[in-house]
Amino acid sequence: MSENPTSADLIARLTAVPGVDSVSVDGDALWAEAPRLDVAALAAAMAELGLRFVTTTATPLGPDGETTVIHHWVSEPTLVNVRTRTRNGRLDSLAAAVPAASWAEREITDLLGVAFAGHPDPTPLLLPAGAAPGLLRAAMAEPRTAAPAPVSPLARP
Amino acid sequence: MPYTFPLGPYHPALEEPFKVNVRCSGEVIESATVEVGFSFRGIELLAQKRNWVEVITLIERVCGICSNTHAMTFCMAAERIAGIAAPPRAVHIRTVIAELERLHSHLLWAGIGAEDIGFHSLFMEIFTLRERVMDTLEAISGNRVNYGMNRIGGVHRDIPDPAAHGPALDALERGLAEVVVPAFTANPTALARTRGVGRLSREEAVRRGVVGPVARASGLDMDVRKDHPYLAYADLGFRSVTRTAGDVLARVEVRAAEMLESVRLVRAALAGLPPGPLAAVEGVPVIPPGEATVRTEAPRGEAFYYVESDGGPTPARVKIRTPSFVNIPAIEPMVIGQPLADLSIIQASVDPCISCTDR
Numbered sequence: 001m002s003e004n005p006t007s008a009d010l011i012a013r014l015t016a017v018p019g020v021d022s023v024s025v026d027g028d029a030l031w032a033e034a035p036r037l038d039v040a041a042l043a044a045a046m047a048e049l050g051l052r053f054v055t056t057t058a059t060p061l062g063p064d065g066e067t068t069v070i071h072h073w074v075s076e077p078t079l080v081n082v083r084t085r086t087r088n089g090r091l092d093s094l095a096a097a098v099p100a101a102s103w104a105e106r107e108i109t110d111l112l113g114v115a116f117a118g119h120p121d122p123t124p125l126l127l128p129a130g131a132a133p134g135l136l137r138a139a140m141a142e143p144r145t146a147a148p149a150p151v152s153p154l155a156r157p
Numbered sequence: 158m159p160y161t162f163p164l165g166p167y168h169p170a171l172e173e174p175f176k177v178n179v180r181c182s183g184e185v186i187e188s189a190t191v192e193v194g195f196s197f198r199g200i201e202l203l204a205q206k207r208n209w210v211e212v213i214t215l216i217e218r219v220c221g222i223c224s225n226t227h228a229m230t231f232c233m234a235a236e237r238i239a240g241i242a243a244p245p246r247a248v249h250i251r252t253v254i255a256e257l258e259r260l261h262s263h264l265l266w267a268g269i270g271a272e273d274i275g276f277h278s279l280f281m282e283i284f285t286l287r288e289r290v291m292d293t294l295e296a297i298s299g300n301r302v303n304y305g306m307n308r309i310g311g312v313h314r315d316i317p318d319p320a321a322h323g324p325a326l327d328a329l330e331r332g333l334a335e336v337v338v339p340a341f342t343a344n345p346t347a348l349a350r351t352r353g354v355g356r357l358s359r360e361e362a363v364r365r366g367v368v369g370p371v372a373r374a375s376g377l378d379m380d381v382r383k384d385h386p387y388l389a390y391a392d393l394g395f396r397s398v399t400r401t402a403g404d405v406l407a408r409v410e411v412r413a414a415e416m417l418e419s420v421r422l423v424r425a426a427l428a429g430l431p432p433g434p435l436a437a438v439e440g441v442p443v444i445p446p447g448e449a450t451v452r453t454e455a456p457r458g459e460a461f462y463y464v465e466s467d468g469g470p471t472p473a474r475v476k477i478r479t480p481s482f483v484n485i486p487a488i489e490p491m492v493i494g495q496p497l498a499d500l501s502i503i504q505a506s507v508d509p510c511i512s513c514t515d516r
Contacts, residue, residue, distance in 0.1 A: 028385070052366060054461050099364055125193065126194035140202050146207060
């Protein structure tokens with residue numbers, strides 16, 4: 001790995017990405033809030049800075065609603081987290097520019113039903129071909145209580 | 158006439174169920190596609206339905222090889238949200254278990270790799286050595302697979318007599334130096350099956366975002382223990398291992414050298430075991446609202462956890478990115494232009510963990 005950008009460089013470049021509202025520092029991590037993120041611009045900025053893509057976290061905001069999506073990148077030793085959200089259940093694909101994001105986005109589609117526009121290979125990753133996307137969405141959006149019984153949707157009547 | 162050959166999902170060359178569909182022309186592979194999902198268990202969902210103690214038991218079962226990595230990384234994330242610092246003795250014990258786990262994982266891989274190239278006597282030698290590691294883990298934790306060592310804020314069990322493990326480490330180091338490393342790096346049979354086979358260029362490794370020994374064998378000097386030291390690695394003086402060839406032999410060499418470094422780290426951590434308590438908190442911890450991201454270096458590479466709490470009795474979200482999830486897709490470029498007979502050892506050289514990948 002070549003010279004890593006400083007934290008100030010990262011903050012300045014992230015702030016310039018269209019759709020990024022704010023960037024905060026939490027210990028060794030940066031958190032960018034970008035509800036209307038320009039995904040292609042983010043990919044270009046990360047490539048320019050030489051950051052490595054780690055993964056994408058998705059959390060449903062409701063059984064049929066939108067989804068919070070966090071793209072995680074690393075510039076040693078700083079972890080860069082960019083939080084956005086879907087609009088009408090869709091988000092532009094990062095995998096179109098970042099091949100390493102391909103499996104992460106396919107998995108999110110399988111489990112939470114998020115559609116990634118422009119994904120180069122939108123085939124199911126974990127589910128069989130033809131299965132409806134969003135296998136775990138309803139179960140993950142339920143109110144959380146510690147369950148003594150099996151909680152898999154497959155174990156329910 | 159090109160034809161398609163499916164390796165898996167159930168095949169003697171595969172540790173666990175996954176499928177590599179290869180398109181061949183004669184004996185040469187033209188393209189490959191990897192399919193996973195045969196061991197999906199929905200662990201990230203189940204983690205939202207268990208309290209903060211029960212979920213550690215669940216998370217430890219993400220993988221039967223790097224089980225400690227998962228439980229430990231989850232606990233570290235919960236500790237970060239709650240502002241809990243594990244005591245120094247617990248940190249050293251976690252380091253000992255993490256490196257013993259790396260040793261048994263790399264030895265498991267080396268044994269399976271030997272079997273995949275038809276080197277059965279080497280397989281037996283390696284698994285005899287691996288038993289020494291498993292015995293040591295059992296002596297410390299009482300368990301051979303899921304060790305149950307981690308709790309939020311520290312560890313469950315002490316290592317009351319660190320010197321007692323010295324003879325096992327001596328035997329292990331001798332076996333590695335005299336048998337395993339020479340067999341893989343100097344034996345003509347092993348070299349013929351690994352040198353120049355299944356190359357992954359540095360550029361492709363960057364493009365694919367691979368981690369761990371796969372990345373280090375392609376010239377990327379990346380290791381969380383060095384780049385973002387955690388546990389006791391900064392104090393113990395960790396040395397990373399890299400190679401530039403990017404072939405199966407380079408991946409073998411990286412893991413072989415790492416095993417010797419792991420033995421050194423275990424010795425140093427045991428020798429410098431600080432006095433003090435095993436945990437910073439007692440009972441069921443209360444995790445306040447917050448979120449944390451934590452990375453650790455699992456045997457197969459960087460493990461990433463995102464954990465979110467809303468202050469309730471269960472985690473609000475647990476996201477797990479295992480190293481195999483990013484390493485397995487790299488099998489596709491590795492096998493292009495290679496003989497079909499080498500598909501088995503090339504996919505094995507990634508040390509793919511399907512249980513981790515599917516979760």
